[in-house]
Amino acid sequence: KAGVTQTPRYLIKTRGQQVTLSCSPISGHRSVSWYQQTPGQGLQFLFEYFSETQRNKGNFPGRFSGRQFSNSRSEMNVSTLELGDSALYLCASSSGTGRYTEAFFGQGTRLTVV
Amino acid sequence: AQSVTQPDIHITVSEGASLELRCNYSYGATPYLFWYVQSPGQGLQLLLKYFSGDTLVQGIKGFEAEFKRSQSSFNLRKPSVHWSDAAEYFCAVGASGNQFYFGTGTSLTVIP
Numbered sequence: 001k002a003g004v005t006q007t008p009r010y011l012i013k014t015r016g017q018q019v020t021l022s023c024s025p026i027s028g029h030r031s032v033s034w035y036q037q038t039p040g041q042g043l044q045f046l047f048e049y050f051s052e053t054q055r056n057k058g059n060f061p062g063r064f065s066g067r068q069f070s071n072s073r074s075e076m077n078v079s080t081l082e083l084g085d086s087a088l089y090l091c092a093s094s095s096g097t098g099r100y101t102e103a104f105f106g107q108g109t110r111l112t113v114v
Numbered sequence: 115a116q117s118v119t120q121p122d123i124h125i126t127v128s129e130g131a132s133l134e135l136r137c138n139y140s141y142g143a144t145p146y147l148f149w150y151v152q153s154p155g156q157g158l159q160l161l162l163k164y165f166s167g168d169t170l171v172q173g174i175k176g177f178e179a180e181f182k183r184s185q186s187s188f189n190l191r192k193p194s195v196h197w198s199d200a201a202e203y204f205c206a207v208g209a210s211g212n213q214f215y216f217g218t219g220t221s222l223t224v225i226p
Binding site for chain 2: 004031032033042043045048055056090092093094097098101102103104105106107108
C-alpha cells in the first residue's frame, strides 16, 4: 500500500509570507505528527493529531499550526515566515497512539525562506 | 527530562568492517526505543525497535541493537558494512503515539 505522501516536496517562500504543507497518511492510519528537521536543532516534534484532535504539541511559537481532516489527511501552516523556518518538515503516520506504535515517515517538504 | 544522546556526530568505516553506533537515553518510564535511518533527501526508515523482552533485537538490512538498562544504552551494530549503508542514523525514544525524542544523529561514511 502507498506510503506517507507529503506535498509539495520543495517550496521557496519569502520572509513574512505564510505556507501550508500537506500530508496524506498511510491508508487506515489515524495518527499524524509533524517534525521540523534542521542542521542545528535536529529533529524536533511540532504536533500530533489523532481523529482530528491535536493530542500533543511541541515547543514552537503560535505561528506554527496544524489540523487534521476527517479522512486523516493533515496540513500544517506556518504564518509570518522567518529565515529560521527554513527546514525539512517531516510527517509521520501510525495506526494508533500508543508508545509502542510504529511510525512511518514521509519524504518531507523542504522549505526555504528567503 | 527525556532525552537521547548520540555521542558520535560522524563515523567513517571501511566497507566490510563492523559498525557500532552509540545511543544513550534518559526516560522516566520503561523506554520504547527505535533506530531510524535517513538517506540524503529522504524521510526516515525504521531499522528496528525495542519494546520489551529479549534485549538483543534484530532489524532490517542486517542491523541489530542491544538494550542495556544498566547503562541506559541502545547501541546499533552491524557485522559487515556495505557501501549502501552510508546515511544518517537516528536513535529515538517513544513518548506517545508518533511523538519521539530523537538524538542528533550520526552520519556514517563508508569508504571502499
